[in-house]
Amino acid sequence: MKIQENFERTSSQPSLALSIGMFDGVHRGHQRIIQKLNHIAGVRNLESAILTFWPHPRKIFNPTDDLKLLNTIEEKKYLLSKDGLQNLILKEFDEKFRNLSGEEFVKQVIVDQLKVKHLIIGHDHTFGKNKSGDFSLLQRMGPELGFEVEQVEAVNYKDFHISSTQIRNALSMGDIISANEMLGYHYSISGKVIHGKKIGRTIGYPTANIEVDNLKLLPKNGAYIVDVFVKNQHHKGMLSIGTNPTVGGTEKTVEVYLLDFDEDIYEEEISVNFRDFLHEEIKFENLEELIKRLDEDRERTTKFIF
Structure with a gap:
């Protein structure tokens, strides 16, 4: 072109x-x-x-x-x-x-x-x-x-x-299925992996923080099942958009946990395709409740047919 x-x-x-x-x-x-x-x-x-x-x-x-x-x-x-x-x-x-x-x-x-x-x-x-x-x-x-x-x-x-406005509205409500059907492909975000607070690794769920273009529309705050592409490899993942209220966060971040993955990917370009909505952003009473929900999310993501 x-x-x-x-x-x-x-x-x-x-x-x-x-x-x-x-x-x-x-x-x-x-x-x-x-x-x-x-x-x-x-x-x-x-x-x-x-x-x-x-x-x-x-x-x-x-x-x-x-x-x-x-x-x-x-x-x-x-x-x-x-x-x-x-x-x-x-x-x-x-x-x-x-x-x-x-x-x-x-x-x-x-x-x-x-x-x-x-x-x-x-x-x-x-x-x-x-x-x-x-x-x-x-x-x-x-x-x-x-x-x-x-x-x-x-x-x-x-x-x-179908219009760009209708797709934006669907994403703002976390309706990934409808957005993807209107697009004709999976909605995606991409960016460089940057350093975060590294809290996830202390609870067994290390995440990659993605630096997303500030003009790019992010779906509704919450947790999602995603495809992750990094270093020319595909992985299943769980992505979180929000402020991490359980640990007192205030700034919006985009973090993805890659299933069955343990590599250093800081500064790598990463791309994520949204496949389904898991749940709203939740403020848990303690880390134990957070870990329990992450375990449930991981099970759902593992069973999801990509």
Whole structure:
């Protein structure tokens, strides 16, 4: 997959079959759009591409917004590449860009800069200042400016449309099963293993503390069954998100216990896939109660079919 920043394209590059959006999560709805892009690109001798923005536009419109994302930019690149996308165009969402009207966006960006011949948008996509651009505008301008446009219907899950917001809501409630089904893959976090308070090793459950990107959405505080990938090896694990209230903790940490594992992995990069929710964060009366619950969690995790 070719990655271009701020429309660094030349006249010799192929015309595009393009979609626009944040594609946060690269969920099943996004995957349907990518499949259509790749198909159209193959049929019309174009290249498939997505135009996305960094930082998230909500951070520009409201700098105090504490929005957490389903993907870091590196995770998004990996997921889009894995789905077969040929081009990812990253555009800084700055003041000048946000003030383009819908018509200006179509003429200056879609046609003049990106040379789009086929545009695919999601069922509810709008663009341009004050959301002045929509499917109707594209249908009107397309024939005149030489591009075709189509709108992709939403992908449903249960009784609602799959969206990045619905997935964030599921994760915030600890509903890992629903989040994973909407994503079409297992939600994950990754980061470097850093030093913690090392309390776990004193009770027979040594944990690896993970330094997670501060823009990454963490699921609800609690305990989870997870896949753990470290040093190119897979392990079953139990992950805790929270403040460790039993031992008087106050700062949120992400800690994972790897079953049947006893190696020094400080400073190693570690990746964790969420598989199921074990229970809410609990403040136990003493360490004995904590150990008893950890033993129960370990038994459930051991029996879990990965």
